[in-house]
Amino acid sequence: MIHQLECPVETIIHVLGGKWKPMILWHLIQSNKRFNDLEKLIPDVSQKMLSQHLRDLEREGIIDRTVYPTVPPKVEYSLSEYGKTMIPVAEVMCAWGENHNKRKYEESAS
Amino acid sequence: MIHQLECPVETIIHVLGGKWKPMILWHLIQSNKRFNDLEKLIPDVSQKMLSQHLRDLEREGIIDRTVYPTVPPKVEYSLSEYGKTMIPVAEVMCAWGENHNKRKYEESAS
DNA sequence: TAATGAGCTTACTTAAAGGTAAGGGGATGA
DNA sequence: TCATCCCCTTACCTTTAAGTAAGCTCATTA
Numbered sequence: 458m459i460h461q462l463e464c465p466v467e468t469i470i471h472v473l474g475g476k477w478k479p480m481i482l483w484h485l486i487q488s489n490k491r492f493n494d495l496e497k498l499i500p501d502v503s504q505k506m507l508s509q510h511l512r513d514l515e516r517e518g519i520i521d522r523t524v525y526p527t528v529p530p531k532v533e534y535s536l537s538e539y540g541k542t543m544i545p546v547a548e549v550m551c552a553w554g555e556n557h558n559k560r561k562y563e564e565s566a567s
Numbered sequence: 568m569i570h571q572l573e574c575p576v577e578t579i580i581h582v583l584g585g586k587w588k589p590m591i592l593w594h595l596i597q598s599n600k601r602f603n604d605l606e607k608l609i610p611d612v613s614q615k616m617l618s619q620h621l622r623d624l625e626r627e628g629i630i631d632r633t634v635y636p637t638v639p640p641k642v643e644y645s646l647s648e649y650g651k652t653m654i655p656v657a658e659v660m661c662a663w664g665e666n667h668n669k670r671k672y673e674e675s676a677s
Numbered sequence: 678t679a680a681t682g683a684g685c686t687t688a689c690t691t692a693a694a695g696g697t698a699a700g701g702g703g704a705t706g707a
Numbered sequence: 708t709c710a711t712c713c714c715c716t717t718a719c720c721t722t723t724a725a726g727t728a729a730g731c732t733c734a735t736t737a
Contacts, residue, residue, distance in 0.1 A: 465664025466589040466657055470580055472667065476695070479576040492714055503696060508715055518670070528704055529713050539670075546663045547576055553656045554575025557582065560628070560649075586725070602684055613726060618685060639683050639734065 469546065472517050475510045477502045479547075482536070485520060486544060489535040519543065579656065582627050585620045587612045589657075592646070595630060596654060599645040629653065 463471075473479055477499060484490055484498050495507060511534060514520045519540035525531040573581075583589055587609060594600055594608050605617060621644060624630045629650035635641040 463664075463668060464589050464593075465661045465668060466583065468664035468667055469660045470584050470589075473576065474580050474584060479574050479580075483574075493712090503698095504715065505697085505717090506695065509695095517667070530703090532714065542666075543663060546659050549656050549659045550579045551575045553653060554573075554578035556652075557578055557627070558573065558575060603682085613728095614685070615687090615727085616725065619725095642684065 472514075472519065473543075473547075475506075475513065477506055478510050478514065481507075481510055481514065482519070482540075482543075482547070485534060485536045485540075489533050491531065491533055495534070514540075582624075582629065583653075583657075585616075585623065587616055588620050588624065591617075591620055591624065592629070592650075592653075592657070595644060595646045595650075599643050601641065601643055605644070624650075 473482070480499055480502075481495060484495060490498070492507070492511075495511075496502070496504065499507070511520065511522070515522050518537060521535050521537045523533045523535065525533065583592070590609055590612075591605060594605060600608070602617070602621075605621075606612065606614065609617070621630065621632070625632050628647060631645050631647045631650075633643045633645065635643065
C-alpha cells in the first residue's frame with residue numbers, strides 16, 4: 458500500500474468534500490437513519506451518489522453501517538464514535554463559512 | 568445576482584478546496600510571496616493553476632494582491648486581514664486531519 | 678540583435694466527479 | 708402470478724477540475 462504524503466487540511470477536505478457528504482453527516486448527527494430516510498431527507502441526491510458517499514464515509518470510519526437481518530432487511534447508518542470527533546471541527550468550519558456567506562452577501566448588496 | 572443557499576461547511580470546502588490552495592495559503596501565512604516565489608516553493612503547480620487559484624483566493628478576499636509599478640513590475644501576494652481569520656479554522660482542520668492520517672496509517676500497518 | 682525575466686493568458690487535452698436510467702434479489706402482499 | 712419494498716449496483720453520459728504547452732508584453736542585459 459502506498460502512503461501518499463498528504464497535507465492534513467487536504468485530508469479533511471477529502472473526507473468531507475463530496476457534494477452531499479456534509480448534508481448526510483448533518484442528518485446523521487441528528488439521529489440514525491436508514492438509506493430510505495436519507496433519500497427522502499435529501500431529495501436531489503441520486504441513489505448512486507448516496508450509496509457511494511455512504512461507503513466513502515464508512516471506509517473512513519466516520520459512520521457505522523448496521524444490518525438487521527429482518528425481512529425486508531433493514532440497514533441503519535449512524536455516526537461512529539470516531540465520527541463524533543468531527544463535530545467540533547465541523548462547527549468551527551461552519552461558523553467561518555456562515556460568516557463568509559454573510560460577508561459575500563453584504564458586499565454584493567452594497 | 569443569484570444567492571444560492573449553500574451549507575456553510577461546503578462554503579469553506581469550496582474556498583479551500585482547490586488542489587493547491589492549502590499549500591499556497593500555508594506559504595502566504597509564513598510571509599508575503601511573489602508569483603515566482605510560489606512557483607519555486609510549489610514545484611509541481613502549473614502557472615495556469617497557480618494564477619487561477621490566486622485569483623480565486625483574491626476574489627474571496629482571503630489574499631491581497633499588490634502591484635508595485637517598478638520595472639519589471641513586481642506583484643506581491645499576502646494574506647489579507649480577513650484571510651487571517653481562517654488561520655485558527657485551518658489549525659483545527661489540520662489537527663483533525665493529522666490524527667486521521669495517523670489512524671489510517673496505523674490501521675493499514677496492523 | 679537576441680535572449681532573459683516577471684507575471685500572466687489562451688487553447689487544447691485528460692482525468693475525476695457527478696447525473697441518469699435501468700436492473701436485481703429476495704421476500705411479502707393482493 | 709404480478710407487483711411491491713428495500714438497498715443497492717452497473718453502464719453510460721455530461722460537467723467540472725486540472726494538466727500541457729505555447730505565447731505575450733515590456734524593459735533590461737549581453
